[in-house]
Amino acid sequence: MKYTTFNQQSVNPLVEPMFFGNPVNVARYDQQRHAIFEKLIEKQISFFWRPEEVDVSRDRVDFQKLTEAEQHIFISNLKYQTLLDSVQGRSPNIAFLPIISLPELETWVETWSFFETIHSRSYTHILRNLFSDPSDIFKDIVVNEEIKRRASDISGYYDELIFLTQLWQTQGEGVHTVDGETYTVSLRELKKKLYLCMNSVNALEAIRFYVSFACTFAFAERELMEGNSKIIRLIARDENLHLTSTQHILNLWAKGKDDPEMAEIAEECKEQARDIFLSAVEQEKQWAEYLFQNGSMIGLNKEILCQYVEYIAHQRMSAIGLDSGFDVKSNPLPWMNNYLNSDNVQVAPQESEISSYLVGQIDSSVSEDDFADFEL
Amino acid sequence: MKKPDTAFHIEVIDVKGTLSDPDKTLLESLEAADVQIHYHCREGYCGACRTKLIAGEVDYTTDPLAYIDDDEILPCCCIALTDLKIKVPL
Numbered sequence: 310m311k312y313t314t315f316n317q318q319s320v321n322p323l324v325e326p327m328f329f330g331n332p333v334n335v336a337r338y339d340q341q342r343h344a345i346f347e348k349l350i351e352k353q354i355s356f357f358w359r360p361e362e363v364d365v366s367r368d369r370v371d372f373q374k375l376t377e378a379e380q381h382i383f384i385s386n387l388k389y390q391t392l393l394d395s396v397q398g399r400s401p402n403i404a405f406l407p408i409i410s411l412p413e414l415e416t417w418v419e420t421w422s423f424f425e426t427i428h429s430r431s432y433t434h435i436l437r438n439l440f441s442d443p444s445d446i447f448k449d450i451v452v453n454e455e456i457k458r459r460a461s462d463i464s465g466y467y468d469e470l471i472f473l474t475q476l477w478q479t480q481g482e483g484v485h486t487v488d489g490e491t492y493t494v495s496l497r498e499l500k501k502k503l504y505l506c507m508n509s510v511n512a513l514e515a516i517r518f519y520v521s522f523a524c525t526f527a528f529a530e531r532e533l534m535e536g537n538s539k540i541i542r543l544i545a546r547d548e549n550l551h552l553t554s555t556q557h558i559l560n561l562w563a564k565g566k567d568d569p570e571m572a573e574i575a576e577e578c579k580e581q582a583r584d585i586f587l588s589a590v591e592q593e594k595q596w597a598e599y600l601f602q603n604g605s606m607i608g609l610n611k612e613i614l615c616q617y618v619e620y621i622a623h624q625r626m627s628a629i630g631l632d633s634g635f636d637v638k639s640n641p642l643p644w645m646n647n648y649l650n651s652d653n654v655q656v657a658p659q660e661s662e663i664s665s666y667l668v669g670q671i672d673s674s675v676s677e678d679d680f681a682d683f684e685l
Numbered sequence: 686m687k688k689p690d691t692a693f694h695i696e697v698i699d700v701k702g703t704l705s706d707p708d709k710t711l712l713e714s715l716e717a718a719d720v721q722i723h724y725h726c727r728e729g730y731c732g733a734c735r736t737k738l739i740a741g742e743v744d745y746t747t748d749p750l751a752y753i754d755d756d757e758i759l760p761c762c763c764i765a766l767t768d769l770k771i772k773v774p775l
Contacts, residue, residue: 349750352730628735646725650725
């Protein structure tokens with residue numbers, strides 16, 4: 310079905326499925342099929358922040374004091390975070406928007422991606438402060454084998470969905486040959502690709518990001534790189550919402566509360582979904598090996614980080630009805646909670662090191678006494 | 686929101702029984718009683734504290750955004766309205 314930016318047919322968005330129904334026409338938010346996405350949009354917008362608000366200038370001094378092994382951990386971690394947000398800043402838009410059928414979900418995806426671009430901008434903010442020319446760091450992201458291996462796994466599911474959607478929208482269902490390769494396009498196949506892609510996105514936001522957060526906060530636990538940690542705390546708060554949204558999508562499908570065909574697919578592809586999570590776990594463990602190859606740092610080493618990967622994977626997989634098979638009941642990094650607790654993120658700007666904050670609210674309650682000294 | 690002024694009995698299956706504090710969220714009441722429970726955001730959007738509600742009724746102080754099943758609650762943003770029977774993941 311050809312995509313149209315304004316579907317001229319009257320559709321009732323209250324009965325459309327989340328994906329693969331009619332294209333959205335009027336962007337209206339007074340009614341929603343799935344109210345949760347409207348609530349997530351509001352929450353996410355209320356979290357708005359800018360990287361420049363956080364003063365990272367002290368981190369430069371801290372960075373010089375780190376050992377070589379610690380610098381490797383810090384910079385590799387930042388490269389990985391940059392990769393994750395580079396993907397997330399564009400992919401949900403490109404992969405999901407052309408097939409979304411609900412206005413509230415469409416705007417949620419746009420809001421979500423926009424915040425990922427803020428995250429990307431903050432990595433530049435952090436790196437520009439640490440190095441007079443951060444080019445080498447950015448260039449290494451597409452050359453470094455360890456990072457590339459992760460990148461292909463993360464972007465693969467998106468790319469497959471995007472390509473098949475393009476074929477479907479231009480050629481329709483059927484068997485098509487492109488550059489000598491044959492592709493069978495059917496709505497069912499597309500929905501399967503979408504289901505697997507959503508699981509891979511969930512694994513990214515649920516596990517991969519948290520491994521990187523753990524590394525950042527381990528520095529902050531030693532009162533090092535605190536500007537960076539303040540930024541990552543804001544990022545973690547956003548990621549938590551993004552994670553919640555993909556959990557909702559997956560559960561709405563699985564519980565038959567959206568497209569009934571997606572409920573069948575969720576059942577049919579459960580093992581594949583589980584494998585996506587388990588391979589993310591494996592990759593994160595390999596990543597831990599790479600991070601600590603030159604030595605560990607106080608408070609964090611390969612073993613603890615690997616335990617944390619299993620712990621967080623168990624939590625996240627059970628949230629969407631998957632059995633992880635891991636047996637890590639208690640949090641191996643209990644201090645993580647201090648950084649993920651929203652009370653510790655949302656401080657009054659003037660009370661922390663935030664160098665600029667927005668003023669100019671309007672007080673709309675005016676009493677008659679306010680005009681007492683006015684004379685005409 | 687109906688705010689109760691009495692404490693209710695909370696039975697945490699396989700752990701212990703305790704009383705709710707009407708001025709605290711259920712999570713805070715449980716923590717005060719040394720019940721181990723996962724949490725991250727404490728504001729209803731991360732879902733880390735997801736708990737099974739076997740019997741009883743709760744009311745939310747903040748609209749929960751995280752996914753919860755029909756028989757689950759988020760202790761970080763609710764209070765007890767009746768005696769409760771809950772099961773926390775061990």
